[in-house]
Amino acid sequence: MxxxxxxxxxxxxxxxxxxxxxxxxxxxxxxxxxxxxxxxxxxxxxxxxxxxxxxxxxxxxxxWPSSPSLLPSCAYGRARARFWADFVDKKVYDAGAAIWGGKGEEIEAAKNEFIEVIKKLEGALGDKDYYGGDTFGFVDIIAIPLTSWFLTYEKLGGFKVEEECPKFAAWMKRCQDRESVAKALPDPEKVHEFVIKLRKMLGIE
The missing domain is CATH 3.40.30.10 (Glutaredoxin)
Structure with missing residues (x-):
């Protein structure tokens, strides 16, 4: 994606x-x-x-350097983008996987950890439209595909990202409305159906 x-x-x-x-x-x-x-x-x-x-x-x-750059033009901006992309890679998927792969109290603990991770990302976003500022770019591309799993995390964990992290949820909607993103992301409901089948196959439920 x-x-x-x-x-x-x-x-x-x-x-x-x-x-x-x-x-x-x-x-x-x-x-x-x-x-x-x-x-x-x-x-x-x-x-x-x-x-x-x-x-x-x-x-x-x-x-493809002639096209609009996905990374900021300044060295600090690029370093910051690489940091948050690395944070997404190391934290978001694992925190979410602990929800869909857990049972009972494990899910509750995983949910709290996941929300903390998203709150850190929300803090990095601040009041900007995108992680690079006004322009959709590198960190947005790294993070947005993982949100196709968020409906599953919400249903299993009994929470709403929009209620916990409203600015992050608004960023998600902003990104998902882009044609490039809409064409690439799967239907979250189908992801949820897949995960439920996977949990049964793995004997989790």
Missing amino acids: RVKIAFEEKGVVGYEVKEENLPHGKSELLLKSNPIYQKVPVLLHNGNPIVESTNIVYYIDEA
């Missing part, structure tokens, strides 16, 4: 998407392109593989 949004925002067209049916094994192309982690996504550009979604978005911004 991050890569697709970045391409759309940079105006890159004519790329080919090849999906992996991961439950049924990994293709030779994937194993060859990302032998270390053997994970998607992988961007193949000029015969070279670029791996890890955040790293790919960095690459896209540099490889």
Whole structure:
């Protein structure tokens, strides 16, 4: 999702998407392109593989420099963007996974941790429209795909992001209204259905 949004925002067209049916094994192309982690996504550009979604978005911004930059122009702004992108990668998914993978009191504790993580992100956003200020950019691209899971976290955890973090919820809506984001994100209801099936498969409920 991050890569697709970045391409759309940079105006890159004519790329080919090849999906992996991961439950049924990994293709030779994937194993060859990302032998270390053997994970998607992988961007193949000029015969070279670029791996890890955040790293790919960095690459896209540099490889297509004539388009509007996704990162701030100043060194401090870029450093700040990299910090918060790293925070999103390290904190948001794991905090959410603890909710959907938990039971009983575990979910309550995970919910509280998740809300604290989102509050920190809300603090970083402040009163700005986007993390880069007035312009949708790098941190927004890194963070917004993870919000497609938020409905699931809310239903399992018994809370509302909008009530806990209204400025962050407004940012989510702002981003989701962008064409690049709307085209890339899955239906949150379908994500919820998938997670419920997954919890049953794993014997969680």
